[in-house]
Amino acid sequence: MNKGTQHTEETKQKMRDYHSKSKTESNPDEREKIMNLPKIDLPTFELRLPDTEQIITCRPFTVREEKILLLAAHTKDENDIIQATMQVVNNCILTEGINVKKLPFFTVDYIFIALRAKSVGDTVEVNFKCEHVPEDSEQCGHVFPVKLDILNSQMQKNSEISNDIILGGGIRVKMKFPTYEIMKKNVSDEGMENIINIIAGSVDQVVKKDKVYSAKDFTHQEMKEFIESLAHGQFAKLEEFVRNFPSFAIRAEAACPKCQYNHSIVYDDFAVFFY
Numbered sequence: 001m002n003k004g005t006q007h008t009e010e011t012k013q014k015m016r017d018y019h020s021k022s023k024t025e026s027n028p029d030e031r032e033k034i035m036n037l038p039k040i041d042l043p044t045f046e047l048r049l050p051d052t053e054q055i056i057t058c059r060p061f062t063v064r065e066e067k068i069l070l071l072a073a074h075t076k077d078e079n080d081i082i083q084a085t086m087q088v089v090n091n092c093i094l095t096e097g098i099n100v101k102k103l104p105f106f107t108v109d110y111i112f113i114a115l116r117a118k119s120v121g122d123t124v125e126v127n128f129k130c131e132h133v134p135e136d137s138e139q140c141g142h143v144f145p146v147k148l149d150i151l152n153s154q155m156q157k158n159s160e161i162s163n164d165i166i167l168g169g170g171i172r173v174k175m176k177f178p179t180y181e182i183m184k185k186n187v188s189d190e191g192m193e194n195i196i197n198i199i200a201g202s203v204d205q206v207v208k209k210d211k212v213y214s215a216k217d218f219t220h221q222e223m224k225e226f227i228e229s230l231a232h233g234q235f236a237k238l239e240e241f242v243r244n245f246p247s248f249a250i251r252a253e254a255a256c257p258k259c260q261y262n263h264s265i266v267y268d269d270f271a272v273f274f275y
């Protein structure tokens with residue numbers, strides 16, 4: 001928790017540095033001494049956030065943000081990539097009062113896709129491995145480039161899943177959508193451990209009869225222990241909510257040049273943009 005707060009402050013400081021730099025450049029004293037290069041005015045654009053419908057103002061990536069992404073990609077460290085993505089999204093949001101660390105993960109994905117499209121271009125080329133197994137033969141295995149059109153990204157949402165879940169025994173749980181950091185970070189190689197972590201990060205309130213326990217009053221570890229204490233059937237109900245989170249996916253159709261099989265490709269991992 002503390003680590004998170006520190007990082008927000010760090011990011012904010014970097015933003016302040018970024019903005020104050022342009023102020024120094026227009027300082028009259030400095031202008032006498034050196035001839036300044038012209039300041040670049042970036043175009044801005046508006047985005048409607050998918051969950052709250054709030055309209056925010058953004059600017060495109062600059063080379064500075066591309067550098068942040070490339071450096072993180074280079075480390076191949078999952079945590080570095082998560083932090084870099086959030087920092088870039090944070091840098092490019094001009095609307096005050098938006099805390100990227102607290103936004104639902106799919107909102108961050110959405111802003112990131114939109115920024116990528118506005119900044120670098122609408123298409124991303126990825127290498128796709130054909131896993132088609134032709135009759136009487138082995139898996140094709142051919143690797144070929146596929147162009148993903150960011151404008152073909154769609155939000156997938158299952159509206160039948162309620163966030164108010166009755167566990168039985170007088171206990172109900174109110175769920176929320178987890179943050180980008182909780183959702184993207186695999187805490188373990190074990191799928192079960194990751195799911196427990198995500199569920200623990202998605203609890204908003206636990207209600208027992210008329211007593212309300214708010215998740216913000218408990219540590220993540222305490223919430224994990226609560227989740228681990230549930231019976232199998234109770235856990236399954238929370239898992240269903242988590243498995244049906246809204247998400248963004250980009251679709252593409254591509255034929256394998258080697259075996260001619262037509263693939264319907266769905267990408268929901270935007271780390272591909274780093275490479």
Ligand SMILES: [Zn+2]
Binds near residue numbers: 130132140141142261
């Ligand atoms: Zn093939």
